[in-house]
Amino acid sequence: MTLRICLIASSRFPVAEPFMGGLEAHTHSLAAALKRRGHEVLVFAGPGSDPALEATTLQVAPFSSSEAARSDVGGRPEQWMAEHHAYLDLMLSLARGDHGHVDVVHNNSLHHLPIAMSRTLPAPLLTTLHTPPIAWLESAAEFAASNAHYVAVSDHLARSWDHVVTAETIPNGIDTAAWRPGPGGPRAVWSGRLVAEKAPHEAIEAARLAGVPLDLVGPAHDPAYFAREVEPRLGAGVRYLGHLAGEPLRRLVGEAGVAVVTPAWDEPFGLVAAEALASGTPVAAYARGALPEIVTPDCGRLAVGGDTASLALAIREAMVLDRAAARRRAVEHFDVEVMVDRYEETYRWLSGVRDAA
Known part of the structure; x- marks a missing residue:
């Protein structure tokens, strides 16, 4: 009907x-x-x-x-x-x-x-x-x-x-036919609105501690926050690639070795985590809000919220996880x-x- x-x-x-x-x-x-x-x-x-x-x-x-x-x-x-x-x-x-x-x-x-x-x-x-x-x-x-x-x-x-x-x-x-499995790679990716409650500056700190280069993508929705917390941390392996859409974004996530998710609040869901998993990219995230419902041990690692050292360890561990398991998690549940x-x-x-x- x-x-x-x-x-x-x-x-x-x-x-x-x-x-x-x-x-x-x-x-x-x-x-x-x-x-x-x-x-x-x-x-x-x-x-x-x-x-x-x-x-x-x-x-x-x-x-x-x-x-x-x-x-x-x-x-x-x-x-x-x-x-x-x-x-x-x-x-x-x-x-x-x-x-x-x-x-x-x-x-x-x-x-x-x-x-x-x-x-x-x-x-x-x-x-x-x-x-x-x-x-x-x-x-x-x-x-x-x-x-x-x-x-x-x-x-x-x-x-x-x-x-x-x-x-x-x-x-x-998410459309798992559009978010296709990618090959992975040596870099980490962070995607979303670059605002304080998403804390991309903490993703930069954790990636540096982990020794993993990082790409940031998304709208700089809070220019003052971006200028104060993000822009000074760019360089030395950390790039801001702007607000990507469609295929360029999906390609970038699929070519990353790990997706980093750093909410400074209790995330109601965490769509970027599901998108990464559909791309076969394991996730390293703060265990806040709904993220423990998305990220399981077979497809990612969870860190203590706000603890960049804990997140750095999660990044290193997530990068070696099975990409097929990450993709399977997204297809079956999201x-x-x-x-x-x-x-x-x-x-x-x-x-x-x-x-x-």
Whole structure:
């Protein structure tokens, strides 16, 4: 049975390569896979999203507060208000039926309004939780419809939300046909947003201690952090290659001997680790958040969070692991088709609940 699914993405970043982060990559993989299976997917996403998704742009109209409003030091930031109005317009249009019948609304955003306004929808709402508890999402859950359902991208994340909602776990998936096994090589790779909570500067320190050259790739999303912590550490075997997308990124990861993952927080999932494993590249990571659910002894090594000496040892040990075992781990547990199977089951269950009501 084919379904008509409304998929709400983030309005802040486009759902297109090069992806700004795991949330955008996840949304793209899910939407593309559902379309391949014959479902009709209405995607609502930020400007500049992949034309192949045929997404409706969430219009984040410029907003300028009045002088009177600016006099209130507790007033909301301009960007917050603009995004609020974009999601408010979307939810009201769905409630009116402007987009026709849908079987399920899948909220893949981090905004509170899809949850808070779920009682107005003619279809059940499924929300995928991508982050640890956020105050505005916790508050919105109190107003959610009785048939609102939640998915967490890891067991660790589900546990962090269990004081608010009950969530089933559906791990994120990647296209293992695109992330093909690579030959490996003498260098390490670090990929992701170059921001403080991802701590790429600690990956540099650990790689130097391990005596392994390192390539950094990803958007320098926090220029001040990059200038302060990353740029001075470049050179002597450490390179920053920019924000790579698509095949160049996949080739680089496949040609690395180890992928280094250094979250300074409890990582909700760790998509870059799954991508590396699909490339046959073992992972050396801090044992934070969901990473112990992804990285097992046959495909990587875990280090004490924040301990670069421990991570250096993990890098050296991971580089000699069997690349075929790393690839097998990704294909069996984190393939996009495995993920979509689970989402399809959930969509159909929710549609049945709605039809039986």
